[in-house]
Amino acid sequence: MVKKVVIVGGGAAGIDVLELLLRGKGAADAEELEITLLKKEHEGFFSMCGLPFALQGLYQIKDLDLFEPEFYRAQGIEFRTGTEVTRINLEERYVHLDSGEDLSYDELVIATGSRPFIPPIEGTDLEGVYTLNTREDGEKVDAALHAEETRNAVIIGAGWIGLQAAVAFSKRGITTRVVEKLPYPLPAILDADIASLVKKRLDKEITFMFGRTVRALRGARHVKSVLVDNEEFPADIVLISAGVRPNVDLARAAGIAIGESGGIVTDPALRVKKGNLYLANVYALGDCLEVIDAVTHHPRLSQLASTALIQARVVANNIRGISSSYGPCLSPTVATISGLQIGSVGVITEVARRYGIPLKSGSAVKYTRARFFPDRKLIVAKLLFEARSQRLIGAQLISEETVAERINELTLAIRAGITARDIWMRERCFDPSLTMVEDVLVDAALKACHL
Numbered sequence: 001m002v003k004k005v006v007i008v009g010g011g012a013a014g015i016d017v018l019e020l021l022l023r024g025k026g027a028a029d030a031e032e033l034e035i036t037l038l039k040k041e042h043e044g045f046f047s048m049c050g051l052p053f054a055l056q057g058l059y060q061i062k063d064l065d066l067f068e069p070e071f072y073r074a075q076g077i078e079f080r081t082g083t084e085v086t087r088i089n090l091e092e093r094y095v096h097l098d099s100g101e102d103l104s105y106d107e108l109v110i111a112t113g114s115r116p117f118i119p120p121i122e123g124t125d126l127e128g129v130y131t132l133n134t135r136e137d138g139e140k141v142d143a144a145l146h147a148e149e150t151r152n153a154v155i156i157g158a159g160w161i162g163l164q165a166a167v168a169f170s171k172r173g174i175t176t177r178v179v180e181k182l183p184y185p186l187p188a189i190l191d192a193d194i195a196s197l198v199k200k201r202l203d204k205e206i207t208f209m210f211g212r213t214v215r216a217l218r219g220a221r222h223v224k225s226v227l228v229d230n231e232e233f234p235a236d237i238v239l240i241s242a243g244v245r246p247n248v249d250l251a252r253a254a255g256i257a258i259g260e261s262g263g264i265v266t267d268p269a270l271r272v273k274k275g276n277l278y279l280a281n282v283y284a285l286g287d288c289l290e291v292i293d294a295v296t297h298h299p300r301l302s303q304l305a306s307t308a309l310i311q312a313r314v315v316a317n318n319i320r321g322i323s324s325s326y327g328p329c330l331s332p333t334v335a336t337i338s339g340l341q342i343g344s345v346g347v348i349t350e351v352a353r354r355y356g357i358p359l360k361s362g363s364a365v366k367y368t369r370a371r372f373f374p375d376r377k378l379i380v381a382k383l384l385f386e387a388r389s390q391r392l393i394g395a396q397l398i399s400e401e402t403v404a405e406r407i408n409e410l411t412l413a414i415r416a417g418i419t420a421r422d423i424w425m426r427e428r429c430f431d432p433s434l435t436m437v438e439d440v441l442v443d444a445a446l447k448a449c450h451l
């Protein structure tokens with residue numbers, strides 16, 4: 001029997017599921033699948049994560065088109081672009097499209113992603129005010145950056161996308177101010193002490209305005225200035241980068257449960273919930289999903305392409321009849337901002353405090369290679385341990401190299417229940433051109449737990 005699979009959403013999450021289902025196609029024991037993917041945009045598989053670097057001029061936006069719709073159509077997929085699902089009927093198992101058509105399904109995948117949060121202030125509808133959440137957004141921002149009249153920019157929000165964009169703007173000679181309500185950058189992934197080092201390093205390129213609030217955007221038709229508290233600053237371009245919210249309208253209207261974080265609730269198999277029941281044939285994943293934090297065990301969001309990929313494996317397996325579960329989430333994150341690699345995994349201090357987790361934390365500064373190596377870089381590490389068990393529950397790192405690998409190492413360490421003593425007592429490899437004999441992570445663990 002042919003099973004009809006309908007995927008709503010063609011961002012990273014929807015396309016990951018599609019690609020995994022395609023990979024399983026043709027296996028001797030594979031059920032035959034008829035797959036339809038529906039997305040509002042007109043492109044195929046676009047790498048959103050590459051967008052800030054395209055704005056920085058490292059390559060063109062078109063280079064981020066990884067696969068055209070034709071690529072999937074040629075493999076028998078009904079890949080429908082420019083298509084919006086306006087309603088889901090869970091009882092009769094069909095989705096209603098903006099064209100008026102109804103499409104029936106046996107298995108439904110909801111991967112509707114997220115949309116930018118727009119602060120409720122005057123002037124966000126002026127020309128020259130942008131967000132950065134789609135290919136189209138990227139093209140508009142890129143065009144504005146190339147326009148001769150663009151001299152002054154204001155970015156609202158000092159998260160990593162805002163900061164990566166700020167670097168792109170500054171590189172083009174545009175005077176760039178980043179306004180952030182909180183007193184330091186990257187508040188979602190860093191503690192204040194580590195974030196202040198990031199600020200110090202980026203201060204030369206970007207004018208930061210911390211602890212300040214944008215009150216209004218002003219201009220007749222096109223934005224001309226930004227009111228920050230009581231001060232007005234010129235702005236030919238404004239980028240709103242104040243976080244994203246899960247796109248759950250469609251799911252909510254169908255009666256699917258939405259959690260306290262604002263994302264769709266699922267069981268570990270990533271099947272959605274309606275009333276008291278988890279629906280055997282309807283899955284959700286990606287930015288629209290609520291996850292359970294692996295340290296606090298509380299619900300939250302994890303809006304990362306890397307999170308979506310693991311969830312896609314679970315959804316694709318379950319559709320193919322291979323029982324699979326998604327575990328609690330650690331959200332390892334890394335971002336490069338003007339050559340500085342910034343990484344974080346697990347909880348930050350503020351989150352541990354919020355959930356009453358007693359902490360011991362330690363920070364260390366060392367080099368990435370032996371001190372006599374000319375190419376060595378400074379590296380700063382902060383490790384957070386649960387005070388009683390001394391188990392690792394969070395880590396923050398900044399350096400110009402090795403951050404991503406270390407964040408992956410620390411992610412596994414948290415999952416494995418590694419303690420400060422383990423980090424101190426376990427051998428590590430050494431070559432002076434690549435490492436120090438006593439690593440920064442060992443020093444940070446020592447400082448945290450006075451071993």
Ligand SMILES: Cc1cc2nc3c(=O)[nH]c(=O)nc-3n(C[C@H](O)[C@H](O)[C@H](O)COP(=O)(O)OP(=O)(O)OC[C@H]3O[C@@H](n4cnc5c(N)ncnc54)[C@H](O)[C@@H]3O)c2cc1C
Pocket residue numbers: 008009010011012013014038039040041048049050051052083084085086111112113114115132133134161247250285286287288303304305306307308
């Ligand atoms: C600039 C930028 C840089 C990023 N960099 C990184 C990074 O370096 N590393 C990382 O891990 N993550 C990064 N992310 C986050 C990552 O891109 C997202 O987590 C990921 O794209 C989420 O994928 P998604 O498919 O869940 O959602 P989305 O990409 O938002 O896709 C949602 C899809 O659903 C479709 N849709 C929604 N509603 C409907 C409807 N009613 N009918 C039909 N279709 C619908 C949309 O058209 C879209 O195709 C970045 C994000 C941005 C914006």
